[in-house]
Amino acid sequence: MPTTGQPRIGVFALQGDVREHLATLRSLGCEAIGVRRPEELATCDALVIPGGESTTMAKLARIFGLMDPIRERIAGGMPAFGTCAGMIMLADRIVDGAVGQETLGGLDITVRRNAFGRQVDSFEGNLHMTGIEGPVHGVFIRAPWVEEVGPGVEVLARVEGGEAAGRIVAVRQGALMATSFHPEVGDDARVHGLFVDLVRGA
């Protein structure tokens, strides 16, 4: 538990775009630390899982003994926010995952990995997100989309326009939140702000 008034938010730091998340969280006044060991996780009020490569993340989480401690914290109500590969890590089910690919789970969703296809595997576009006024610029890099959501899951954003229009790209379930895109890229901290509000309310 924090000793300051600000929440202490960990960023899973074994793989992925950790620095961008740390910088965005700090810009919001949070204490933010990279998490590589269970002892570091234990000092955090919440955890962000960055973008990167979900199969590598899962393997490293196993090797470094973080998989089960993070699962236990999530089961105990710790808020967590996953972006892109982080969304895959928080999903209960994957379509087109690697053989035997493990996730942390917690979110009652099915994600399709690399869902947007090879030709347009990276793109940017504006979308609207529940809880945020005005458009959010979404950066998608070999992103997953959410194929199915369970009854307790709130859809926060969908792709607007193009072939993938209507696809779910942001969700929330209790203290867990995930986006297919990378709000840590660029200087708009509003999506992280939504998560920090959730942490403060938890």
Ligand SMILES: NC(=O)CC[C@H](N)C(=O)O
């Ligand atoms: N930008 C990203 O995080 C890409 C995710 C990656 N395609 C994966 O499966 O893990």
